Amino acid sequence: MENISNQLSYVKGLMEGMKFDDKSNEGKIFKALLSVLDEINESIDDLYDYQDEVAEQVDLIDEDLAAVEEELLDCDECDCDDCCDDDEYYEVECPECHEIVCVDEDTLLKDEDIYCPNCKTKIDIDFDDCDCDDCCGCDDEE
Incomplete structure (x- = not known):
């Protein structure tokens, strides 16, 4: 110029x-x-x-978006023990692609549909097959 x-x-x-x-x-x-x-x-x-x-x-x-993406991806790609300390998370394996999906306790208790983020397959969780003595308050991770 x-x-x-x-x-x-x-x-x-x-x-x-x-x-x-x-x-x-x-x-x-x-x-x-x-x-x-x-x-x-x-x-x-x-x-x-x-x-x-x-x-x-x-x-x-771009910097703000990168920070948001990092926070979201860290939470989606985690071992559930290390992520989101506020809620309790469980690992569920997708029956189609065998991706490990983290599901929070509230979603499980509300009986909401869970879909694999990788292949979009609906994941059915059956609590009736639980082997613990304290059913409906199960501490076993699926």
């Missing part, structure tokens, strides 16, 4: 050095052309400034 500004200044200097007559037809045309070029130069400067601002905002959004 500086190159355009420098060239424009050079042309203005040439015109002043050549002592163009502002009252002549040619002088009026050159003066009007320089005025238009000045406006274009200022508009381009404004666009570059705006582009820099937008690029900074996009970088900040």
Whole structure:
């Protein structure tokens, strides 16, 4: 961008050095052309400034999104013992692709449908096959 500004200044200097007559037809045309070029130069400067601002905002959004993705992926790809200390999680194996899926206790108790994030297969959990003595409050992980 500086190159355009420098060239424009050079042309203005040439015109002043050549002592163009502002009252002549040619002088009026050159003066009007320089005025238009000045406006274009200022508009381009404004666009570059705006582009820099937008690029900074996009970088900040990208950083925030990366932090969110890291938090979500850390939780989805974890061993359930290390993840999300607030709730209790259980590992369930998908019958189709054998992916290990972490399921929280609330989802199990609400009897919500569970789908494998890898192959989208519905995972059925049958509590009737439990071998523990304290059924319906089972501590065994599936």
